[in-house]
Amino acid sequence: ILKRRMAEAIKGGKMHQDAFDAFHAGLYDRKPELVDEWRGWVEKYEKEQHTMNDKSSPYEYEETNTTLKQVRLKLAQEEYTRTGDGTEVEREDTPSTFISMGMEIEESQRQLAVAIKAAGRDPSPTNQLDFLKRRTQLRVRLDTFRRLQLTYMPKLRRYMTSSQRALWDADDKEPEATRLFMPSDLSTRPVREKACAKGLDGVEARLRDAEAAEALDDLRKGLRTRTATTKFKVRNWSGQRTLTRGQGILRQINIKIHAAKLRYRYARQAILKLKGHGDWEKRLQVLADDDVRALNERSLTEEERAEREQLVAAGEVPQEGGITAMGDVISGETHRSLSWIWYAVSEKEDDDEKLHEALRVEWCKAFSRSRRWREELVTVEEEMGRTLAFGEYAERLWMTRSTARTTMLGTSDEISPEVAEGARAYALEQADRERRTNTKLRVEWASIR
Numbered sequence: 001i002l003k004r005r006m007a008e009a010i011k012g013g014k015m016h017q018d019a020f021d022a023f024h025a026g027l028y029d030r031k032p033e034l035v036d037e038w039r040g041w042v043e044k045y046e047k048e049q050h051t052m053n054d055k056s057s058p059y060e061y062e063e064t065n066t067t068l069k070q071v072r073l074k075l076a077q078e079e080y081t082r083t084g085d086g087t088e089v090e091r092e093d094t095p096s097t098f099i100s101m102g103m104e105i106e107e108s109q110r111q112l113a114v115a116i117k118a119a120g121r122d123p124s125p126t127n128q129l130d131f132l133k134r135r136t137q138l139r140v141r142l143d144t145f146r147r148l149q150l151t152y153m154p155k156l157r158r159y160m161t162s163s164q165r166a167l168w169d170a171d172d173k174e175p176e177a178t179r180l181f182m183p184s185d186l187s188t189r190p191v192r193e194k195a196c197a198k199g200l201d202g203v204e205a206r207l208r209d210a211e212a213a214e215a216l217d218d219l220r221k222g223l224r225t226r227t228a229t230t231k232f233k234v235r236n237w238s239g240q241r242t243l244t245r246g247q248g249i250l251r252q253i254n255i256k257i258h259a260a261k262l263r264y265r266y267a268r269q270a271i272l273k274l275k276g277h278g279d280w281e282k283r284l285q286v287l288a289d290d291d292v293r294a295l296n297e298r299s300l301t302e303e304e305r306a307e308r309e310q311l312v313a314a315g316e317v318p319q320e321g322g323i324t325a326m327g328d329v330i331s332g333e334t335h336r337s338l339s340w341i342w343y344a345v346s347e348k349e350d351d352d353e354k355l356h357e358a359l360r361v362e363w364c365k366a367f368s369r370s371r372r373w374r375e376e377l378v379t380v381e382e383e384m385g386r387t388l389a390f391g392e393y394a395e396r397l398w399m400t401r402s403t404a405r406t407t408m409l410g411t412s413d414e415i416s417p418e419v420a421e422g423a424r425a426y427a428l429e430q431a432d433r434e435r436r437t438n439t440k441l442r443v444e445w446a447s448i449r
Helices: 002-030 031-048 068-081 093-118 125-152 162-169 189-195 200-236 240-275 301-314 353-403 417-444
Strands: none
Touching: 002 031, 002 353, 002 417, 031 353, 093 125, 093 200, 093 240, 189 200, 200 240, 353 417
């Protein structure tokens, strides 16, 4: 047991210390005064938590009176700012406008594809009408983009692969599935230089970098919104009608999170094609499904992930048009590590008080987790040492008993020689057992202590 605990302590200690160091470095580089304030708060709370009148804990969020209407209003406002998807963009003869137009069309395509997927196989008449309007608007914007593409990528078709030409010539594609063939879609830099206007790939690289950063902002924002909504739901929602409405809100939030994830991945893939591998990958890492989790969520183990996939396949976990409806995945604090998406905070989010509070709670918990695993390591090491010391003591005790004149059966003068010899043999046997057990433990533990 102690060997297993030591192995877990070493593994867990390294994992959580590395996670805390990365999180701490990212925050301290940007907001050192806040991190110092949090550390002081933690130290004061741990010393005075049983005596201080102010019971405010650095590990807990301040209670907020968020109402269902406020959550719905916020979502409605976000939906309103997104209604420009179908607005026709006027032609402006600049490379950045051309690339921006293409990126906006791609985003509209992804949003429409996600909406269609979320509607399922039998969308309502209202949804069908909405999809038809959005497809019509997309076709108009695609026609405008193609005309500009003749100016900025005049030799595009000449340098396409055969499969790309087939996609280019296909006219039976729905607008949300139509490939735009941006500079990043071309195979190599020499091909891009021949097919595109000078510097066009550099313009796209800069815009894609900003797009990836913005997508991460949206992803973090969506995850924080989901956490707040889920907590409000648990505390305040009851009754079938209210719960149904609440599920609708969580469904919208999950779709937004999914869309931000897709947008980031697409932007990062474009940057990789345009720039190749480099230092930028430290800032914009590969985004796995397991990384898309909130500050209070943990990653699933392989067993949990397999079990969840089985439940989804069996229809026991709801899906929103193929998007798994995941709520918060919460476990014991000791076994939770932070996703890399929270290590770096954008300038836009720097002064967000709600984010500061969320980061403060998570920093304090990460700080405590790293210390808890260090304490476990020290504790197990001490227990191992005491176990071996007790084994040595027990061996000496039995050796002493083997030569003692007085035993539990009486003195050597009161018992027969045969009984005395039996008692001595038993004591020597126990001493040998303690010695062999101790030797075995020393050998087993030598590789891990």
